[in-house]
Amino acid sequence: MSTLGIIAGGGDLPKAIAASAREAGRDIFIVSIGADAWIGDYPHDTVSLGEVGKLLKLLRGANCSDVVLAGKLARPKFSEIKLDAKAVLVAPRIIAAARKGDDALLRAVVDTFEREGFHAVGAHEAAPGLLAAAGVMGRIKPSADDEADIAAAFKIVRTLGELDVGQAAVVCEGLPLAVEAAEGTDAMIARVGTLPAHFRGDEKHRKGVLAKAPKPIQDRKTDLPVIGVATVRNAAAVGLAGIAVEAGGALILGQRAVIEEADKLGLFVVGVPHAG
Amino acid sequence: MSTLGIIAGGGDLPKAIAASAREAGRDIFIVSIGADAWIGDYPHDTVSLGEVGKLLKLLRGANCSDVVLAGKLARPKFSEIKLDAKAVLVAPRIIAAARKGDDALLRAVVDTFEREGFHAVGAHEAAPGLLAAAGVMGRIKPSADDEADIAAAFKIVRTLGELDVGQAAVVCEGLPLAVEAAEGTDAMIARVGTLPAHFRGDEKHRKGVLAKAPKPIQDRKTDLPVIGVATVRNAAAVGLAGIAVEAGGALILGQRAVIEEADKLGLFVVGVPHAG
Numbered sequence: 260m261s262t263l264g265i266i267a268g269g270g271d272l273p274k275a276i277a278a279s280a281r282e283a284g285r286d287i288f289i290v291s292i293g294a295d296a297w298i299g300d301y302p303h304d305t306v307s308l309g310e311v312g313k314l315l316k317l318l319r320g321a322n323c324s325d326v327v328l329a330g331k332l333a334r335p336k337f338s339e340i341k342l343d344a345k346a347v348l349v350a351p352r353i354i355a356a357a358r359k360g361d362d363a364l365l366r367a368v369v370d371t372f373e374r375e376g377f378h379a380v381g382a383h384e385a386a387p388g389l390l391a392a393a394g395v396m397g398r399i400k401p402s403a404d405d406e407a408d409i410a411a412a413f414k415i416v417r418t419l420g421e422l423d424v425g426q427a428a429v430v431c432e433g434l435p436l437a438v439e440a441a442e443g444t445d446a447m448i449a450r451v452g453t454l455p456a457h458f459r460g461d462e463k464h465r466k467g468v469l470a471k472a473p474k475p476i477q478d479r480k481t482d483l484p485v486i487g488v489a490t491v492r493n494a495a496a497v498g499l500a501g502i503a504v505e506a507g508g509a510l511i512l513g514q515r516a517v518i519e520e521a522d523k524l525g526l527f528v529v530g531v532p533h534a535g
Numbered sequence: 536m537s538t539l540g541i542i543a544g545g546g547d548l549p550k551a552i553a554a555s556a557r558e559a560g561r562d563i564f565i566v567s568i569g570a571d572a573w574i575g576d577y578p579h580d581t582v583s584l585g586e587v588g589k590l591l592k593l594l595r596g597a598n599c600s601d602v603v604l605a606g607k608l609a610r611p612k613f614s615e616i617k618l619d620a621k622a623v624l625v626a627p628r629i630i631a632a633a634r635k636g637d638d639a640l641l642r643a644v645v646d647t648f649e650r651e652g653f654h655a656v657g658a659h660e661a662a663p664g665l666l667a668a669a670g671v672m673g674r675i676k677p678s679a680d681d682e683a684d685i686a687a688a689f690k691i692v693r694t695l696g697e698l699d700v701g702q703a704a705v706v707c708e709g710l711p712l713a714v715e716a717a718e719g720t721d722a723m724i725a726r727v728g729t730l731p732a733h734f735r736g737d738e739k740h741r742k743g744v745l746a747k748a749p750k751p752i753q754d755r756k757t758d759l760p761v762i763g764v765a766t767v768r769n770a771a772a773v774g775l776a777g778i779a780v781e782a783g784g785a786l787i788l789g790q791r792a793v794i795e796e797a798d799k800l801g802l803f804v805v806g807v808p809h810a811g
């Protein structure tokens with residue numbers, strides 16, 4: 260199998276992909292575009308955002324044919340990026356896509372790699388071990404009320420996903436408390452804590468569910484929904500009873516730590532197969 | 536025509552209903568459950584939340600048969616409400632409904648009036664002058680880009696409405712920036728201002744649209760979506776280009792002031808007929 264090229268931004272996702280792929284016996288080469296110090300554990304190099312030619316050369320030199328993009332990018336002003344010759348060629352399409360949002364930007368970047376003969380793979384293909392399995396993952400099981408909230412929340416998330424809105428929602432006792440759009444899941448969860456107390460649970464009487472599922476129209480080469488230990492802590496802090504993700508349709512970063520934290524804080528974490 | 540009974544909570548809506556209905560020549564009697572000082576301009580009395588028997592007696596004494604409920608209620612703890620004899624009878628149903636959220640609570644209260652022989656009417660029936668008309672209301676017209684955002688935002692709002700989620704959304708250049716659930720429209724608009732600047736407009740280059748439309752499943756006796764001067768100011772503060780409401784499906788409080796403020800701040804306000 261060829262070396263897996265990981266173009267790594269910030270945050271925990273690229274690190275988790277690298278660890279999971281290495282555990283599966285894969286050779287790995289990291290090109291950092293803002294990754295943290297963990298890349299020192301792997302063969303790696305670093306490029307700045309405008310160094311597209313250098314990036315492609317590095318990947319070819321390391322014998323990568325599969326390439327995965329993961330992690331967060333700070334968005335500099337385009338006028339402040341120094342473009343190399345290759346970057347000048349691809350910049351117009353990338354800039355046009357960037358104006359349409361993160362999803363479009365990622366798709367344009369993926370297209371660029373495909374045009375250069377690389378095989379752009381999703382995080383779940385590079386590291387299938389990160390995919391959420393079906394079933395209850397920890398010690399705590401959802402109640403019948405929780406199951407009803409899970410079903411209602413998935414219905415909202417999938418309906419919104421068809422409109423390319425977001426991939427997360429919180430439902431509590433049948434009431435939709437929060438729906439994710441551009442603000443991201445952590446901000447959406449935090450908002451639940453600002454709602455009147457009678458709408459939601461608390462640490463003593465947990466109720467309500469965070470559900471995450473991919474957009475049906477989503478290019479799975481880019482961003483499946485992700486949960487990690489921070490997601491569990493955030494959900495716990497606003498009194499939720501647990502977290503439901505689409506089995507095979509969401510990534511769990513640090514699965515062992517996620518389950519330990521959920522067990523400790525008294526939340527369930529469950530993977531729910533998509534019937535549709 | 537019988538006297539219109541207005542059971543008035545806080546905020547501007549009950550005041551606007553009273554003014555509009557009086558302008559149309561209707562006799563009015565206000566029962567305050569937390570209304571502001573404006574009720575001094577009308578025949579009125581005051582009850583506390585647990586005085587259901589007194590409330591019904593007041594409405595009958597004032598020859599009301601149509602009754603409209605409007606305005607905001609502070610939610611005290613039920614244990615702190617002193618119930619009169621009638622309230623004791625209706626309390627179990629109201630309390631059960633309150634646990635299901637504001638909509639269910641309002642529906643239960645409306646049911647209670649209907650059982651007592653009153654005709655519960657919606658704000659738009661009591662004061663049709665508040666309903667949004669079709670067309671551009673001020674000096675500024677939506678651009679073609681704005682029209683596309685309006686269409687996308689209404690699609691999201693109506694889809695969400697079918698799931699009983701919320702009645703407002705913000706879309707900017709095709710991107711859904713924020714979707715309303717339990718937090719309310721003002722909090723949702725404010726959130727747009729916290730998103731990265733490249734997602735949204737600003738006061739110099741306004742872009743993006745707030746759309747409000749009723750839930751298709753909504754009991755129109757209770758809460759049509761409302762906009763007022765504060766909505767215009769909030770939308771302006773986060774760089775939006777304008778506000779679109781469903782013509783005949785939303786209330787505009789202080790229409791003249793709303794249009795003046797929108798013209799002054801450079802926003803459009805438009806009523807869009809619902810094709811469906």
